[in-house]
Amino acid sequence: MPAKLVVTDLTHHYPDEYTGESVHALEKINLEVNEGELVTVVGPSGCGKSTLLNILAGLLPYREGNASMDGVKIQGPSSERGVVFQEQAILPWRSVAKNIGHGLELKGVPRGEREKRVSEFIKLVGLVGFEDKFPHELSGGMKQRCAVARTLCADPAVMLMDEPFAAVDAQTRITLQEELNRIAIATKKTILFITHSVDEAAFLGDRCFVFTARPGRLREIVNIDIPREKRIWADMNNDPRFIEARDKIMRLVREEVLVSNA
Numbered sequence: 001m002p003a004k005l006v007v008t009d010l011t012h013h014y015p016d017e018y019t020g021e022s023v024h025a026l027e028k029i030n031l032e033v034n035e036g037e038l039v040t041v042v043g044p045s046g047c048g049k050s051t052l053l054n055i056l057a058g059l060l061p062y063r064e065g066n067a068s069m070d071g072v073k074i075q076g077p078s079s080e081r082g083v084v085f086q087e088q089a090i091l092p093w094r095s096v097a098k099n100i101g102h103g104l105e106l107k108g109v110p111r112g113e114r115e116k117r118v119s120e121f122i123k124l125v126g127l128v129g130f131e132d133k134f135p136h137e138l139s140g141g142m143k144q145r146c147a148v149a150r151t152l153c154a155d156p157a158v159m160l161m162d163e164p165f166a167a168v169d170a171q172t173r174i175t176l177q178e179e180l181n182r183i184a185i186a187t188k189k190t191i192l193f194i195t196h197s198v199d200e201a202a203f204l205g206d207r208c209f210v211f212t213a214r215p216g217r218l219r220e221i222v223n224i225d226i227p228r229e230k231r232i233w234a235d236m237n238n239d240p241r242f243i244e245a246r247d248k249i250m251r252l253v254r255e256e257v258l259v260s261n262a
Contacts, residue, residue, distance in 0.1 A: 007032070007066070025215060
């Protein structure tokens, strides 16, 4: 598969908001994300995972190294790279349907076509019957489904997800993970997914990038060779491939946490 995202020798420093001193967030990051691949990124707190995502989203300028998509250097935001954050970034004064179609409105897509595509994504994320509800009428899980659908509906080539399920309860999180897996199968989107959860990283990722303690370096890439169609939580906990990948990621992360606490 061709590389969709390429990061080469990416190093980043930023000023600490309290002391004004320079914080070394990333050091010589080299990685590739292939087209149609879902990769997860884990590491100790403060290892630069979100910094990397913000650079790939074009939200954070950088000076050292290079980050590119389809061979073009990333120098700012683009509709080709959709972002889903931990906080439900949906508009409180707009219904579910209007939130999901917001990007299409901004693009000037005709109403008929817009409504057709919105309807498709409402079905895809399981929000049928909630089209006219407003965010305050939704559960946390439904809000995140709406945020994911809004990003998907705008049809970006790449989805960047920064701990999107961290704020929901455990059972909802499991459901959302299975939903995202189903969406990945249906859309074949290229997805980079940041998480603190080792289980989540092993369940979702085709590969998992394990970062070191700050400054974040790419310590190891763990391959998770399990077909997407078989990624159901009821089965995964008994799958030796999942157990092996999860335990390896856990060991690597724990070693880095010990380093960061030393």
